[in-house]
Amino acid sequence: MNLLLIGRGGREHSIAKKLYESERVDRIYAAPGNGGIRDIAVCVDIDEMDTNGLVDFATENVIDLTIVGPENPLLAGITDRFHEAGLPIFAPTKAAAMLEGSKRYAKDFMLHYDIPTAAYAGFTEPADAKAYINKIGVPVVVKADGLAGGKGVIVARTMEEALEAVDQLLPHDDHSDEASSIVIEECLEGPELSLMAFVHGNHVFPMLPARDYKRACDHDEGPNTGGMGAYAPVDDVSQETLDDITEHVLQKAADGISQEGHPFTGILYAGMMMTAKGPKAIEFNARFGDPETQVVLPLLENDLLQVLLDVLDGKDPKLSWESKSCAGIVLASKGYPGPYEKGVPLPDQLTEDGAFVIHAGTRKESDQLVSDGGRVLLAGAKGDSLAEAITDAYEWMDRRIHSDRFYYRNDIARSAGTT
Template sequence: MLVIGGGGREHALVWKIAQSPRVEKIYCAPGNAGIKALAECVEIAADDVEKLLAFAREEGINLTVVGPEAPLMAGIVDAFRAEGLRIFGPTRAAAELEGSKALAKDLMAKYNIPTAAYRVFTEAEPAKAFIRQLGAPCVVKADGLAAGKGVIVARTLAEAEAAVDLIMGERAFGSAGDRVVVEEYLEGQEVSILAFTDGRTVIPMVSAQDHKRIFDGDQGPNTGGMGAYSPAPIYTPEVAAVVEREILLPTIQGMAADGRPYQGVLYAGLMLTKDGPKVLEYNARFGDPETQAVLPRLETDLVEIMEAVIDGRLDEIQIQWKPEAAVCVVMAAEGYPGPITKGDEIQGLAEAAATGALVFHAGTMAEGERILTAGGRVLGVTALGANIEEAIQKAYQGVECISFRGMQYRRDIGAKALR
C-alpha cells in the first residue's frame, strides 16, 4: 500500500493500516520521522502526481490512500484510475466540494441542505456592501484551499471589511481568494462528522469535535486544529439521524445528480444551532486532527472498508467501533499558526509512549537518532479512556513527558465535553 502525505493524519492512517492482516508492505510519500517506524518513507511530494503515479506502477502498489486535499484537487485519483490503479479518495470533480466553498454552498442551496445564508463575490466592494447589509458578526471565507486558515469569523463590520481586504486585496491566501463567500454567523457548538461513502451508501464514523483556535477557551487565531475528542456528547443519536437524513445522504445524492459522483471520506463540519444542525464546510478527506481521535476507536479493518468503498459495495460492510472515548492533544511549534522555527530536538517521546498514549507525528524529521521539529503542528498525543475524562487525563499524561523549545499546546482539549 501507498499512503500519500506526511502529517499526523497520515501517521494515524499508516498506524491503522499496519494492523490489517491483508497488508504486507506500506510506503508513505513523503512521510515523517514517526511514520518511518511503520512504513518505508519515499521522498516524493504529496502533490507530485506524476512521480507518485510512476512509483505506484514501478512498485506494483495494490492500493493507494490519499491523505491531504492538494493531491485530490490536482486530480491524483483520476490519474491513477486512468492507469487501472486502485486508489481511495474522490475524483478532482468530486473534491471540488472542498476545493470551492462557493460550489459547496451552491450545492447546499440547490438540494435544500441546511447551511448559513450566504453570497459569493468576485470583487471587494460588493462584498463589503453585502457585509454592511448583513451586519456583524459574520463569516468571510476565501473560496479556495487555504490549509484550514481561510475562514475569518468577524465580530465587527470593520473586522469583516478588513477580512475582505486581506483575502482579495492583500491576497493572503493567493488564488484561493479570487472569490469570497460572505455568510451569516451561526451560534452553537461545532461537531465534525466523517463518513465513508461509495457514492451510494453513506456510513458515518463516530463523532468528533475539533479545537480550531490556538489558545485555551477558543481564543486567538484559527489553526489547522489544536486537538480533538471523540465522541462529542452533544451529538446525540437523534441529531445523528437528522444529519444522516438531511445532510450526508442528500450531499452524496446531489453530487451524483450533478455528475460529480463522490467516493471516499466525506467530512461535514457542522454547527449544532437552535434550529438544528447546519453545514459550516465540507472536506473531501479525513480531517486532521479528528482522524487521530477517530481511528483509534475503529475495530473493523480499515483496508476492508476502503476496498468496499472503491468496489461500490459499502452496503455489505458492518463497521464496529470501540466504546472507549479518545482525546488527541496537538503540540505545536513556537509561533504557530504564524511563522515558525524548525530543527528543535524533541525529548521524551519514548516516555510518552510508555504511558500508553499514541504519539502521532505531524511536523517531524529524523537526524540520525534525534527527532527534530519540522512543521507548525509537531505531534498529536492521543489516548483512549473509559470516558472523555479518563481519556483527557491519559492524553495529558503523555503530553507532559514531551518537551521541545517553544512548544505550545492547549490545556483544555475535551473540556467542552465535560460541561
C-alpha cells in the same frame, strides 16, 4: 497487499497505524511520510503533489491500493490520473473534491440540494463585499473561496474586523491572473461537530462523531488553525441527530454529487454547527479530517483495509466501535499558525506510556527527531470516560514536553460541549 499512502501529516500517521494492524497488509509505502510514519512504513522521497512520480511508483511497485490523505493532491487531479493509468485508488476525483476545493461551489451545491447551511453571498470585488457587510451587519464569517489549510476563515464580530477580513482574504490586485473570491456567511452559533463517512457512489457509512478545537489559544481565543486537539465520540449529540445529519447532509451530498455526474469515492467530512434551529453544515472536506482522524480511528474495531475494500465493492463494512472515549492534544511550533521555526529538537524518548503519539510535522535529522511543521505531534489516549482519556493525554504531554519553542492548549475537552 502492498499499499501506498500519500501524505506527511498526523492524519496520515494515524491512517498508517491503523492499516499496519491489518493481517492483509504486506507493505505500506508512504510518500513522503514523516518521522513517525517511517517506523511502520517505507517512506519514499516523492512529494504528494508529484502526480506523475506517484503514478510511476505505484505502477513499478505493483501497488494494490493507494490512499490519499491531504486535500491538495485531490484538487490537483491525482485520482483522475490513477484512473487513467488503471491503478486502484481510494479517493475522490478532482470534480468531486470541489466540495472542499471551493467554498462558493460548496455553498451553491448545498443550496441546490437543500442541505441545511448558513445564508451566504460570494464576492470577487472588495467594494461589493464591504457594501454587503454594511447592509447585513455583524457578526459575519468571511471565508477564502479556495483551500487555506483550515486558516482561511475569519469570524468577525465587529464591523472593523469584518472589513479588515475582506482586505486580508480578498486583496484587490488589478494585475492578478486569476480573480480571488470570498464567501460571506451569517454567523451561526452553537457547538461544532465533525462527522466523517466512508462513501462510494450513493453508499454512505458514517463514523463516530468528533469535535475539534480550531483556535490557537485557550478559551477559544487567537487565530484559526488546522486544529489544536479533538475528542470522540461527542456525547452531547443524540443518535437521532446523528442519523438526521447522515440523511440530510452526508447522504444528500453523496446523491447530489452523483447527480452532477461526479460520483464520490473516499471520505466525506461534514463540518456541522449545532444551532438552536437544528444542525447546519458549515463545510465539506473530501478526505479524513485532521485532527479528528487521530481520535476516531483508534476507536475503530474493524480492519481498516477491509473496510476500504468492502466500500469499494459496494458492501456494507459493518463498522464496529469501541465503547470508549478518545482525546488528543496537538503540540504546535511557537508562532503557529503564523511564521515558525523548523528543525527544533524533540525529546529522544517519545514512548507511548499511558498515551499514543501521532507524528504530524516531524522528520529525522541524522538520529535526532526534529520539528518539521506548524503542528508537530498529537498526544492521545483512550479511556472509559472522556475525563480519563484527556487526563492521560495531558499527563503524557506535561511529562514529556519542556520547551518554550512549542506550545499546546490546556483546555482541550476539559468541558465537553464547547468547541
